[in-house]
Amino acid sequence: MDKNRNAGAIKKSEIKIRPKIDLHRHLDGDVKTEVLFNLARKNKIHLPAKNSRELAEYFKNLKNAGLANLFREGFGLVTSLMQTPENLEITAYEEVRNLNKDNIIYAEIQFAPQYHTGESVYYNHGEGGQKNSYEEIIKSVWRGLKHGEHDFGVKTNLIIDIGREAAPEIGVEVAKAAIKCAQYNVVALGLATDEANFPPERHRQAFQLTFGTELKRSVHAGEFGSQLHKNIITSINELKADRLGHARIVSQYEDLLQKIKEKNIGIESCPESNIFTDLIKSRHEIGIKRLFEEGALVSINSDDPAMFGYTLTDTIYRLCKEETWIDMEGIRKLQINAAMSSFLKQDEKEALVRLINKGYDTN
């Protein structure tokens, strides 16, 4: 096999067997329906489906009824099954199984503890008081990931998100817990969910708490809404983002390109997610080629693979089908970009780069 041949001819199986990195992957966006079904049965929770196949159908119908429905009911249902330390541990463990199945050798998994406090069914927070502390929640997920690492040999770290609709005081509490949990593989504070209605400055104070600590910062910005450029600038200037989630418009603006290059900010591109959520019509719109040519640290990531019904391999494969200039060497470089913009320590990054190179050199 010629590793430099055009990607239009690269088979999906060839991408699948290569080592890959996922830097933008939500824990609650990657729980397989079989796992959800088992958790529901164990906890005697009634699901709107008789088996995992029907459950998959349920999610598909939600999407057909509009994205808002999918987000509210879909993620609401998934997180309602992730309300105890035991279930959080199980879903984290299963996440590592999913990573291994797709030959992902390193991932930074993100989730927002505020959705897992034990009081929530379908996002009805604030009733009945918080049962699980943010620290307990983080530790439960960490235990599951460690157990998974032991069994499947896939290394992971955690990004602790603030679901941005939360009050700023909640954001501050999440940030404090994330900082306290650095020993549990927490490498960054993240900001996720609805950017259109809750701009990044809402959680400025929470992010400021991480300045000068060992935690890095990853902010969803430039994904949803009409203020994409402004949100990216605020995330960089005020939240001091080390990486941007999505940031799908950077290639269109000279000032953004210069800024991310100057500050060495990683772009966690999620093309398949943007297509799924109808934010872009074509993957070309992200301008991966321009980002590449400019030497930007762009990586390709999955976002919510089980929920949206694809894998990281699918994401890369479908991108290559459209961006036919990406050959196997291009895929390797995208993985190296991911390693270099990961939140690993320098020596760990170098070890990861060696593993990637090894995986792409063997033909």
Ligand SMILES: [Zn+2]
């Ligand atoms: Zn995301």
